Amino acid sequence: xxxxxxxxxxxxxLFGHFVRTARTEAGYEKAEDFAKAISxxxxxxxxxxxxxxxxxxxxxxxxxxxxxxxxxxxxxWMHPFAGCPGMYTQAARDCASNAS
Numbered sequence: 001x002x003x004x005x006x007x008x009x010x011x012x013x014l015f016g017h018f019v020r021t022a023r024t025e026a027g028y029e030k031a032e033d034f035a036k037a038i039s040x041x042x043x044x045x046x047x048x049x050x051x052x053x054x055x056x057x058x059x060x061x062x063x064x065x066x067x068x069x070x071x072x073x074x075x076x077w078m079h080p081f082a083g084c085p086g087m088y089t090q091a092a093r094d095c096a097s098n099a100s
Contacts, residue, residue: 013057019069020055031055044068 028034031051038046046065053059061069 011057012060015060016055016057019051023051023055038065038068038071042068042071 023031023034026034028037030048032048035046035048035051038044044065046068050059050061050065054061
């Protein structure tokens with residue numbers, strides 16, 4: 001039976017909320033601006049629709065997109081264990097303490 005604590009850590013909606021909050025706090029008002037910053041910095045082509053789909057919990061990012069997001073300007077906000085916004089912070093801490 002799956003561990004419900006770990007399932008919460010893998011929640012697409014929670015992750016999407018984190019991405020949206022972090023994106024706007026990093027100064028990217030529009031998903032389009034963030035998508036362009038990712039493309040300009042990394043060469044990874046991503047659409048605003050993909051960003052919106054991730055933020056709304058409809059889609060998980062591919063690992064390559066997640067890595068591109070981490071490499072984008074102001075990327076430190078994307079690390080889920082480095083001072084992330086309120087709601088995700090506790091989930092990230094729970095994951096870190098319960099996964100070991």
